[in-house]
Amino acid sequence: MSETLFDAEQFEDERFSNPMVQKHGPGPGGAACGDCKYFRRMGSLNRPYDIRYRKCEVRGITHGPGTDHKAGFHACSLYEEADES
Known part of the structure; x- marks a missing residue:
């Protein structure tokens, strides 16, 4: 019996x-x-x-579309909650 580690549908979600x-x-x-x-x-x-x-500082800011970053992306392991300032 073959089991998958990931739900295939999650990868279709942007x-x-x-x-x-x-x-x-x-x-x-x-x-x-x-x-x-x-x-x-x-x-x-x-x-x-x-x-x-929209950009991610860790990913890099190139001032071009290649590093545009969506606010709705699921966070990565480097996530740190923003300050309430």
């Missing part, structure tokens, strides 16, 4: 496609990158429509 989880492993259950102290919303208020780019 929240599980976090490259940081693939590299460092999953973080605490229910935690999202948008709540992490390393998550940043960057951009310019001078641009039309107030464009914002």
Whole structure:
């Protein structure tokens, strides 16, 4: 009898496609990158429509689309809760 370690459907969910989880492993259950102290919303208020780019400091900030990071990603093992400041 063959058993699978992972639910195949979870990999179809984009929240599980976090490259940081693939590299460092999953973080605490229910935690999202948008709540992490390393998550940043960057951009310019001078641009039309107030464009914002979401990045992870640990992943790296290249000022290009290759390191854009979704707030809804499931957190990786490096997750640390953001301060309430």
